[in-house]
Amino acid sequence: MKNPTWVAELQKKLGAPSSETIESLRLLKAFIRLAPDQRGEVVDLVERLAVIPPVNPPLS
16 A cells, blocks of 8 residues: 555545544554453443433434
8 A cells, every 4th residue: 555656546446535434444443453351341331332322312
């Protein structure tokens, strides 16, 4: 990925990634760097947060 011409051609074909995609990849990279037991703690936390109902539900 050091070749700027190759990267520019790829970006032209695929388009620029969204900021959400970039942030997701950063989070995945950080998650992979964690120790296995820390990964488990993160997964447990996310699962707990996913089932807690929001305090102020969004208006439809």
